[in-house]
Amino acid sequence: MKSFFGVDYYPEHWPIEMMDSDMDRLVDLGVEVVRIGEFAWHIMEKREGEYDFSFFDMVIEKLKKRGIKVIFGTPTATPPAWLINKYPEILQRDENLMPRSFGGRRMYCYNNEVYREYTRKIVTKLAEHYKNEDSIIAWQIDNEFGHEGSDICFCDTCKEGFRKFLKDKYEEIENLNKTWGTVFWSQTYNSFDEIPLPLKTITHHNPSMQLDYRRFMSKSINEYAKLQVDILREVLGNNAVITTNIAGGYFDKNFDHKEMVKHMDFASYDNYPVWGGLKEPITPANIAMDLDFIRGLKRKNFWIVEELMGAQGHTIIGYLPRPNQAKMWAYQAVAHGAQSILFFRYRTATFGTEEFCLGIIDQDNREGRKYKEVKEFFSDVKKYKDLLQSPIKSEIAFLYDYDNIWAWKIQPQSTAFNFKEEMLKIYTAFYKYNTHIDVIDAKDDFSEYKVVVLPVMMIVDENLKNKLEEFTKKGGIVVLTYRTSIKDRNNNLYLGKTMPCNLNQLTGIEVEEIESLQEGQFAYADGKYGRTKCCVMREMINSKGAEVIYTYEDKFYKNKACITVNKFGEGKVYYIGSSVDSDVLSSLAKEIIMEKSIEHFETPFGVEVYSRYYGDKKYLFIMNHTEEEHDVLGIKLMPYDSRIIEVK
Numbered sequence: 138m139k140s141f142f143g144v145d146y147y148p149e150h151w152p153i154e155m156m157d158s159d160m161d162r163l164v165d166l167g168v169e170v171v172r173i174g175e176f177a178w179h180i181m182e183k184r185e186g187e188y189d190f191s192f193f194d195m196v197i198e199k200l201k202k203r204g205i206k207v208i209f210g211t212p213t214a215t216p217p218a219w220l221i222n223k224y225p226e227i228l229q230r231d232e233n234l235m236p237r238s239f240g241g242r243r244m245y246c247y248n249n250e251v252y253r254e255y256t257r258k259i260v261t262k263l264a265e266h267y268k269n270e271d272s273i274i275a276w277q278i279d280n281e282f283g284h285e286g287s288d289i290c291f292c293d294t295c296k297e298g299f300r301k302f303l304k305d306k307y308e309e310i311e312n313l314n315k316t317w318g319t320v321f322w323s324q325t326y327n328s329f330d331e332i333p334l335p336l337k338t339i340t341h342h343n344p345s346m347q348l349d350y351r352r353f354m355s356k357s358i359n360e361y362a363k364l365q366v367d368i369l370r371e372v373l374g375n376n377a378v379i380t381t382n383i384a385g386g387y388f389d390k391n392f393d394h395k396e397m398v399k400h401m402d403f404a405s406y407d408n409y410p411v412w413g414g415l416k417e418p419i420t421p422a423n424i425a426m427d428l429d430f431i432r433g434l435k436r437k438n439f440w441i442v443e444e445l446m447g448a449q450g451h452t453i454i455g456y457l458p459r460p461n462q463a464k465m466w467a468y469q470a471v472a473h474g475a476q477s478i479l480f481f482r483y484r485t486a487t488f489g490t491e492e493f494c495l496g497i498i499d500q501d502n503r504e505g506r507k508y509k510e511v512k513e514f515f516s517d518v519k520k521y522k523d524l525l526q527s528p529i530k531s532e533i534a535f536l537y538d539y540d541n542i543w544a545w546k547i548q549p550q551s552t553a554f555n556f557k558e559e560m561l562k563i564y565t566a567f568y569k570y571n572t573h574i575d576v577i578d579a580k581d582d583f584s585e586y587k588v589v590v591l592p593v594m595m596i597v598d599e600n601l602k603n604k605l606e607e608f609t610k611k612g613g614i615v616v617l618t619y620r621t622s623i624k625d626r627n628n629n630l631y632l633g634k635t636m637p638c639n640l641n642q643l644t645g646i647e648v649e650e651i652e653s654l655q656e657g658q659f660a661y662a663d664g665k666y667g668r669t670k671c672c673v674m675r676e677m678i679n680s681k682g683a684e685v686i687y688t689y690e691d692k693f694y695k696n697k698a699c700i701t702v703n704k705f706g707e708g709k710v711y712y713i714g715s716s717v718d719s720d721v722l723s724s725l726a727k728e729i730i731m732e733k734s735i736e737h738f739e740t741p742f743g744v745e746v747y748s749r750y751y752g753d754k755k756y757l758f759i760m761n762h763t764e765e766e767h768d769v770l771g772i773k774l775m776p777y778d779s780r781i782i783e784v785k
């Protein structure tokens with residue numbers, strides 16, 4: 138797939154008289170592609186069955202005259218009022234069984250057959266109408282599936298769907314009772330039709346049931362997306378280039394994102410380093426990890442179909458990106474594998490929910506700082522299109538598993554626990570040395586890497602255990618953390634096994650006891666790289682052969698290990714039994730990077746260097762994430778400066 142640069146354009150939001158001058162300005166800005174249509178169902182079908190694509194025909198004609206390509210969005214994120222009023226059962230139900238009212242977006246139930254039928258109709262009509270329109274270079278399915286709390290529904294359709302999902306999975310009710318352990322609190326079911334939705338109850342629902350409900354939601358959302366993929370492939374055949382835009386907060390959603398994009402041509406992301414009431418942007422490492430996660434979904438470069446330029450917010454406006462800061466984030470994104478970028482949005486809407494999701498041009502309709510930054514960015518990065526399409530090779534992989542993430546959501550065990558923050562803490566330790574890192578599903582093949590890191594991987598099944606042993610035997614380095622391998626795939630604890638269950642040989646340790654540490658609570662440990670705080674949770678570890686590099690300090694636990702490293706075959710396994718300080722994690726990361734001779738760069742805090750290769754040429758992307766000046770690699774960087782340099 139080639140690289141294209143552009144903006145998100147909503148021609149339906151402006152007086153028609155502005156269209157030609159707007160499009161001329163798109164050309165001036167350096168726009169090669171616009172995304173249109175994703176929220177325009179009513180324009181295409183004002184009343185049931187009255188399909189009219191003439192507005193977008195005109196828009197596409199005018200764009201074509203200017204050589205501008207199109208990404209067309211299927212408009213299912215915003216069903217029209219006439220449809221919802223005719224079939225109110227389409228609306229999702231929240232956990233109080235209240236319908237989610239018309240007036241927002243994505244308030245439909247993914248399992249509702251009526252909505253699936255109307256989806257089939259509008260997407261088929263749309264695809265048939267533009268079947269031979271070659272200026273449409275890609276199709277975006279819906280918009281940010283599952284975002285803004287739309288990733289869970291408790292309606293009757295979902296209740297029946299869940300019971301069928303369980304029947305298909307367990308076949309006999311006894312199997313479900315056994316697997317879930319429903320004998321606990323006398324919850325044994327005599328039939329699948331007795332099984333409730335995980336609505337509000339006294340204390341909490343069965344952990345296995347809750348995990349299965351998230352799996353059912355994931356299946357529902359992914360099936361709904363696949364329904365649209367299939368229609369586009371059927372109608373458009375080989376012309377179909379399909380993606381969907383993934384929103385931030387991907388670890389907080391009830392659907393497996395890798396499964397979502399499996400049948401699509403590439404993944405797309407909406408990159409907002411700051412949004413809503415955030416006082417400051419997320420950290421540079423956090424932005425990088427998000428990008429690496431998206432790249433890991435299909436193990437290849439991806440697109441950004443929404444890159445922030447202006448401050449954003451629905452009711453609360455977020456942080457104002459400083460001069461060149463948003464541009465710098467765009468450089469960081471292309472460095473990490475975004476081979477095309479569209480900025481959100483051409484001009485700030487002057488009505489509707491998103492008046493304060495500021496665009497490149499604001500309500501004054503003048504070309505200001507943001508316009509200049511986008512223009513500069515486009516004219517610079519277009520010079521490197523071949524490089525941007527080159528694959529990124531990493532030697533370090535961070536592994537995640539959605540069952541595991543959902544299991545932590547169901548039982549966080551400490552008030553201080555947050556899955557993404559725990560992953561980010563260790564990721565940052567390696568990011569600090571400007572290494573390449575892939576963030577991939579633990580079910581993927583990771584045999585090619587030198588180092589794999591599995592943050593808080595509670596659920597470890599036989600398959601993963603075998604892969605880890607094989608990987609380490611051959612010389613790989615594995616990094617595990619607290620609460621590793623305590624549960625099976627059904628979200629139940631392993632019986633009669635010492636933690637980390639089934640991995641005692643691999644790790645050379647046994648966990649004797651654990652302690653949950655709440656917000657603001659911590660213990661201390663001391664060792665190889667100096668004293669560290671221990672937060673969130675800690676494990677009292679006995680070595681069974683592993684080298685102890687950190688022990689706790691406090692009264693009863695002086696002789697208990699906190700961090701260990703174990704030789705296994707040609708490789709090593711680090712076990713970090715608590716959430717320790719970042720600088721200790723960085724020292725461990727440096728130790729591993731040096732031992733495995735992994736490419737890295739020492740840079741001042743807040744300056745990122747990312748290498749990319751094209752043929753025999755090497756390039757460095759340099760991003761200054763700070764408002765200070767820095768000298769790096771002999772280059773004077775201004776605040777929020779970004780450079781692409783070829784290494785001769």
Ligand code: GLA
Pocket residue numbers: 280281384407409443449450481491494
């Ligand atoms: C998201 C959505 C867009 C818009 C922007 C606002 O990413 O996809 O439709 O809501 O955020 O920032």
Ligand code: ZN
Pocket residue numbers: 229230246247248249290291292293294295
């Ligand atoms: Zn539903």
